[in-house]
Amino acid sequence: MDVHARAQDYTESELSGMIEDESELTAGVRIVPGRSYGFFTDTTVCIGCKACEVACKEWNNLPADNVGLSGHSYDNTGALSANSWRHVAFIEKHTGQDGAPGVRSTNKTPYQSGWLMLSDVCKHCHNAPCLEACPTGALFKTEFDTVVVQQDICNGCGYCVPACPFGVVDLNTLDGKAHKCTLCYDRLKGGLEPACAKSCPTDSIQFGELPDLQARAEKRVEQLHGQGVSTAYLYGTPGAPGATGDLGHLNAFFLLTDKPEAYNLPSAPTRPANRVAPSLAAGLAAVAGLALTALFAFNRRS
Amino acid sequence: MTEMKASTLGPEEAPPAPPSATGGTLGQHREWQGPTYYGRPQLKQAPFNNWVVGGYIFLAGLSGGSAILSALADWERMEGTARRGRYLAMLAPTLGSMLLVYDLHTPQRFYNMFRIAKSTSPMSIGTWILTGFSLFGGLAAGLQFLADRMPWRRWPRRAARAASLPAAVAGAGMSTYTAALLAATSTPFWAATPRALAVRFGSSSIASAAAALSLGERPGPRQRALDAVAVAALAAELAAASGQHRQVEQAGVSGATEGRWGQAERIGATGIGTMLPLGLHVLSLAEGGHPGLSRLASWAILGGGLMLRVTTLGVGDVSAQRPETSFRFAQPDNLPEGKPRRRRLAAR
Amino acid sequence: MRTMEGIVTILQESRFQLTDDAGVSHLFILGHDTLGEPDQLEALQRRQARIRVRYTEPRNLIGLVAHSVETTA
Numbered sequence: 001m002d003v004h005a006r007a008q009d010y011t012e013s014e015l016s017g018m019i020e021d022e023s024e025l026t027a028g029v030r031i032v033p034g035r036s037y038g039f040f041t042d043t044t045v046c047i048g049c050k051a052c053e054v055a056c057k058e059w060n061n062l063p064a065d066n067v068g069l070s071g072h073s074y075d076n077t078g079a080l081s082a083n084s085w086r087h088v089a090f091i092e093k094h095t096g097q098d099g100a101p102g103v104r105s106t107n108k109t110p111y112q113s114g115w116l117m118l119s120d121v122c123k124h125c126h127n128a129p130c131l132e133a134c135p136t137g138a139l140f141k142t143e144f145d146t147v148v149v150q151q152d153i154c155n156g157c158g159y160c161v162p163a164c165p166f167g168v169v170d171l172n173t174l175d176g177k178a179h180k181c182t183l184c185y186d187r188l189k190g191g192l193e194p195a196c197a198k199s200c201p202t203d204s205i206q207f208g209e210l211p212d213l214q215a216r217a218e219k220r221v222e223q224l225h226g227q228g229v230s231t232a233y234l235y236g237t238p239g240a241p242g243a244t245g246d247l248g249h250l251n252a253f254f255l256l257t258d259k260p261e262a263y264n265l266p267s268a269p270t271r272p273a274n275r276v277a278p279s280l281a282a283g284l285a286a287v288a289g290l291a292l293t294a295l296f297a298f299n300r301r302s
Numbered sequence: 303m304t305e306m307k308a309s310t311l312g313p314e315e316a317p318p319a320p321p322s323a324t325g326g327t328l329g330q331h332r333e334w335q336g337p338t339y340y341g342r343p344q345l346k347q348a349p350f351n352n353w354v355v356g357g358y359i360f361l362a363g364l365s366g367g368s369a370i371l372s373a374l375a376d377w378e379r380m381e382g383t384a385r386r387g388r389y390l391a392m393l394a395p396t397l398g399s400m401l402l403v404y405d406l407h408t409p410q411r412f413y414n415m416f417r418i419a420k421s422t423s424p425m426s427i428g429t430w431i432l433t434g435f436s437l438f439g440g441l442a443a444g445l446q447f448l449a450d451r452m453p454w455r456r457w458p459r460r461a462a463r464a465a466s467l468p469a470a471v472a473g474a475g476m477s478t479y480t481a482a483l484l485a486a487t488s489t490p491f492w493a494a495t496p497r498a499l500a501v502r503f504g505s506s507s508i509a510s511a512a513a514a515l516s517l518g519e520r521p522g523p524r525q526r527a528l529d530a531v532a533v534a535a536l537a538a539e540l541a542a543a544s545g546q547h548r549q550v551e552q553a554g555v556s557g558a559t560e561g562r563w564g565q566a567e568r569i570g571a572t573g574i575g576t577m578l579p580l581g582l583h584v585l586s587l588a589e590g591g592h593p594g595l596s597r598l599a600s601w602a603i604l605g606g607g608l609m610l611r612v613t614t615l616g617v618g619d620v621s622a623q624r625p626e627t628s629f630r631f632a633q634p635d636n637l638p639e640g641k642p643r644r645r646r647l648a649a650r
Numbered sequence: 651m652r653t654m655e656g657i658v659t660i661l662q663e664s665r666f667q668l669t670d671d672a673g674v675s676h677l678f679i680l681g682h683d684t685l686g687e688p689d690q691l692e693a694l695q696r697r698q699a700r701i702r703v704r705y706t707e708p709r710n711l712i713g714l715v716a717h718s719v720e721t722t723a
Contacts, residue, residue, distance in 0.1 A: 163486070270637060
């Protein structure tokens, strides 16, 4: 077993207090303000246990909503929302090896069954559209390079909701504020690994410093390719699908084995703020032209 | 157990090809034909109340346009028109602001809008445009009121004319920033046509203002001049609408326009709100100004202006709700050509 | 509108857990119509103040919405 040397300091099962820099033990990374942190979600090892969803709700004191069954495989959460900041997607593949729909294949590539599972989360985009759209400054970039809504500033205008290209940010009409994953901002400040990553039993969700995670992810893709899973690719790393349209990289990125759309992710999202200038310029030019026309019409009135 | 290798695959079972982002299921102009997640929406629709926000966008355009036309009218010695325009421009700062605050989900914190100014957020830009517009427009209207009360004094009228100029500049922003606000989202129908939408909103604003001012005029040269402005604005709006529809189709998101909102847009905003008044005004002007036709056309323009804003919001909601539309919009062929960063790198 | 008394045991942003006299914990969302701000709850939690919450039960949510929070003597 690969155990961090510092684990030797804690031989008792009962601890007298908080472990300092606990993330060093649980995630192998020390949390230092000023560095970039994120999630690497490796969907090939996700088993759909939803521990991440539960851990998130427990830590963040989020209520359960949409009580009932969706009929969509094991997914009764449905989507990321104001009350669900982790969402495990379940995709049952009903296509046989020859591509025939409705037929389960009897032969699979290694490490893949007829199931695809993915624990979805806020991507904490580099050029975050929600942050760029926020007119109050409630959304901000933290010292850990993550994107958080400050609840004491948000006035519930709701503009961040359509701004998000991933459909993550949601407005809670009960408290009138926008909500989304904070990448456990409070835990990071206390030196703790985010709740979802810490609870993940298969390390499908890995927390760490972004450059480390990206290198780890590249290696994992190579490994999978070597094992015959040629469909494995990264989503959200620089230059990959998901990190398109000037969004920059995504701090929470994924390893996928099917089209992004199968997981309810867009292939080529764009940065909405890039549309502000062309839109304003075209509109103002049209209004200026019509104003000149009006001046002419008023001048030549008869 | 990690020793399972590719060789365990039978020779006839070649590993599937890596999924390309486009996936080959993408036909030009067609909707997304590939997989969706149980047909669930991929995006969240804006939590705006379409009639409240649409009403504000309409009032912002009407007021902004009025400020512009009243400044121009003053310049051309149409003092009655200028006067009515200044009063009309107060609709957005008063009723419009109330609608905006009403649509907030924590309205008691509306003042947080004034914490910052952010160029990437059209809502922040708009906050400051509305603030400037309220200031100068309010000043112009107040001075106009003084001028009306003290016709023997010259300075209030002159000062009102001076205040009209910055109000008109802010008015141009008021007529168009709302389109930039919608375009700078990930909602496919709005994001697909940033320019055409802004031209459409801007032209509709001028048309609405001309229509409202025309309704306040007696039949005569001034009304004909305003109706001529409306004709020009409606022609521009129609051109922008056709451009918008073409681009929406090219981006593959026209599926969102097939429902009721799309129908309301075609019939209410384009048909009754643009084409009909364009025809009526042309008929009226050909006759040297027909008061009945002019009035009917003006009301149609105002109704159409409101419908344009409300239906644009509605079709946008539909486009965000349909994964076939949002996935199609987020395909590589819809990426802006030559991302700025790439261009810079290539230039080095 | 119903009321409940207890102490705040967990606080996260505008969501808090109220533990009543029977030791049962309830999850609350601070409604948008409350006059106070969430950071005021932090002080109440810190000094384990006894509070009275007026609340409603929203549909389709396992949680309650607080409409007013006041300290009791």
